[in-house]
Amino acid sequence: MxxxxxxxxxxxxxxxxxxxxxxxxxxxxxxxxxxxxxxxxxxxxxxxxxxxxxxxxxxxxxxxxxxxxxxxxxxxxxxxxxxxxxxxxxxxxxxxxxxxxxxxxxxxxxxxxxxxxxxxxxxxxxxxxxxxxxxxxxxxxxxxxxxxxxxxxxxxxxxxxxxxxxxxxxxxxGEMPSPGHVFAEEKALCDQCPREKEDRRLEKFVRPHEMEPDPDRCLLDQGIVCMGPVTRGGCEAACPALGMPCTGCVGPTRKAGDLAGGMISALASLVRAGDEGEDAFAREDEVLAGLVDPVGTLYKYALATTWKRRETGGEDA
Ligand code: SF4
Ligand code: SF4
CATH class of the missing domain: 3.40.50.700 (NADH:ubiquinone oxidoreductase-like, 20kDa subunit)
Structure with missing residues (x-):
């Protein structure tokens, strides 16, 4: 051959x-x-x-x-x-x-x-x-x-x-998959991550340099924005395993569709206030407003995928 x-x-x-x-x-x-x-x-x-x-x-x-x-x-x-x-x-x-x-x-x-x-x-x-x-x-x-x-x-x-x-x-x-295939997992990175996930409610966001995270617990549960829930697996969670959050470089799972959109939805559910009185929504807003550099964090790799749509008034070019 x-x-x-x-x-x-x-x-x-x-x-x-x-x-x-x-x-x-x-x-x-x-x-x-x-x-x-x-x-x-x-x-x-x-x-x-x-x-x-x-x-x-x-x-x-x-x-x-x-x-x-x-x-x-x-x-x-x-x-x-x-x-x-x-x-x-x-x-x-x-x-x-x-x-x-x-x-x-x-x-x-x-x-x-x-x-x-x-x-x-x-x-x-x-x-x-x-x-x-x-x-x-x-x-x-x-x-x-x-x-x-x-x-x-x-x-x-x-x-x-x-x-x-x-x-x-x-x-x-010699046997390539169908065109369009992404050489990574279909499942989210959290599936490969050795850290224990409890889906705790987030009270505030913390940047990686501001704390020494617990070595066994999920980083997101500890307030560090980790893109694992919306990013394809394939790297064996190399960054979270070493205490650094996933930043989404392998791209979104099919289910998430869009890294930032999927992550905003995940974060919104983690800061949920439930039925804890009328100040609850204001507290949720306060937590979300504490996310430093939202574009650089949530769209670190995929901002350009939205650019043509924005340039053409919301339609794909
Ligand atoms: S640390 Fe990140 S990749 Fe690991 S379980 Fe938590 S959110 Fe998922
Ligand atoms: S910045 Fe771009 S070219 Fe450089 S390693 Fe990352 S994906 Fe590759």
């Missing part, structure tokens, strides 16, 4: 995803011996012209990480789509827009002015004294599926070793 030709490409992201296959440890040697690398600029010298020279379908699987932030990102992923039989959104940025999707809280122009100074323009090349130019930015950050068809998702920031291993094992086994 011919070895599958794979590509790995990094768009708007931190680069962590691009090297994350090493997370599987020594097994990477076995994986690399069973695939042919057609394009992976971080690993071997390859240019855009090399991809342009390939025939349509010349790449079996393109793993694309990072969100789309520049016009160049958009052009490259369109080219890779044209040349690839399968495209995988690899990592939270490609899947959901990721942390850089929080840039959508500001205009592209204000981001460029803040980072580079006045006189620089987001939409077209604006040259500095030494001739450098930032790449033209798109109006907002979008995830991969907003621009090209995506066949599979390997989620996470970066994807955990278990899910990377699962993907390559499935690919090399």
């Amino acid at each position: 011919a070895k599958p030709k794979i590509a790995m490409y990094w768009t708007g992201g931190c680069g962590g995803c691009d090297v994350s296959p090493l997370e599987v440890g020594e097994a990477i040697v076995d994986v690399l011996s069973q695939v042919e690398i057609a394009f992976w600029p971080a690993l071997m010298d390859a240019k855009r012209a090399d991809v342009e020279a390939l025939p349509a379908g010349g790449i079996d699987v393109a793993l694309i990480n990072g969100a789309l932030r520049t016009e160049d990102n958009v052009e490259m992923v369109r080219l890779l789509r044209e040349k690839s039989k399968l495209v995988v959104a690899y990592g939270a940025c490609a899947h959901l827009g990721g942390i850089i999707g929080l840039g959508n809280l500001h205009s592209a122009q204000s981001l460029v002015s803040t980072a580079l100074g006045p006189g620089w323009h987001a939409g077209s090349p604006s040259f500095s004294a030494n001739g450098d130019a930032p790449p033209p930015l798109t109006a907002g950050v979008v995830p991969l599926a907003d621009v090209i068809a995506v066949d599979y998702v390997v989620p996470g920031c970066p994807p955990p070793a278990q899910l990377i291993g699962l993907f390559f094992q499935t690919l090399l086994g």
